[in-house]
Amino acid sequence: TQSGNNKWKSTTSQRSVHVTQTSQTISVTSQTPTSVVVGDTYTPSATSTSKLAVAVSVSGSCTMSSGVITFNGVGTCTISYDQAGNNKYLAASTLTETVSVGQLSQVITVSAPSTVTVGDTLTLDATSSAGASYPVAATLDATSTGCSLTSGVVSFDSAGTCVIDLTQNGDATTTAAAPVQITIVAVQLDQSVSYANGDATTVGGVLNLGASVT
Numbered sequence: 001t002q003s004g005n006n007k008w009k010s011t012t013s014q015r016s017v018h019v020t021q022t023s024q025t026i027s028v029t030s031q032t033p034t035s036v037v038v039g040d041t042y043t044p045s046a047t048s049t050s051k052l053a054v055a056v057s058v059s060g061s062c063t064m065s066s067g068v069i070t071f072n073g074v075g076t077c078t079i080s081y082d083q084a085g086n087n088k089y090l091a092a093s094t095l096t097e098t099v100s101v102g103q104l105s106q107v108i109t110v111s112a113p114s115t116v117t118v119g120d121t122l123t124l125d126a127t128s129s130a131g132a133s134y135p136v137a138a139t140l141d142a143t144s145t146g147c148s149l150t151s152g153v154v155s156f157d158s159a160g161t162c163v164i165d166l167t168q169n170g171d172a173t174t175t176a177a178a179p180v181q182i183t184i185v186a187v188q189l190d191q192s193v194s195y196a197n198g199d200a201t202t203v204g205g206v207l208n209l210g211a212s213v214t
Helices: none
Strands: 026-028 046-048 055-060 063-065 068-070 075-082 095-102 108-111 115-117 121-123 125-128 137-140 147-150 153-156 160-167 180-187 193-195 211-213
Touching: 026 075, 026 095, 055 063, 108 160, 108 180, 137 147, 147 160, 153 160, 153 180
Parallel strands: 115 180
Antiparallel strands: 026 046, 055 075, 063 068, 075 095, 108 125, 121 153, 137 160, 147 153, 160 180, 193 211
């Protein structure tokens, strides 16, 4: 409005100004993992150009708690990043990432002697790196001699070469372990003869050697 003066008339002018919200975009600031197996974790982070907090959600072969993603199944984990905006900023376009989750690998470890004596017994101590939920199976190999295996206990019944095969077949989340074969040689005990009495006597005498075996 201009009220004018003795020379100019007053005048009024009106103009509309359209105010729009500002757009925003999301950027992921964490390094998204590319080689993931069941049991791995990942802490995602992201920012928006509006400086407003970015919400993260997951679906598929993973769960999220307290900002940490756990990959708990074989398949695909989808990670979604959202920012809903406010009275100043428009909602950002959802940013989505996918992570392929593979099976956990495992290896078998075992502790066993290489040589035993006939009559000994051995409780096999074989474990999987995947944990106690993955028990290791033990069987006698077809080439095995001199031993028997019952409920994880090996009995060395005679001289021979005892060959034991160890396996763990895995499951939907864990690969089968590479088979392990152990060889234990069972040897006979040494023995010797000893004499309690002397080794000399007179003509016509009687000598009781008193021999014993140990």
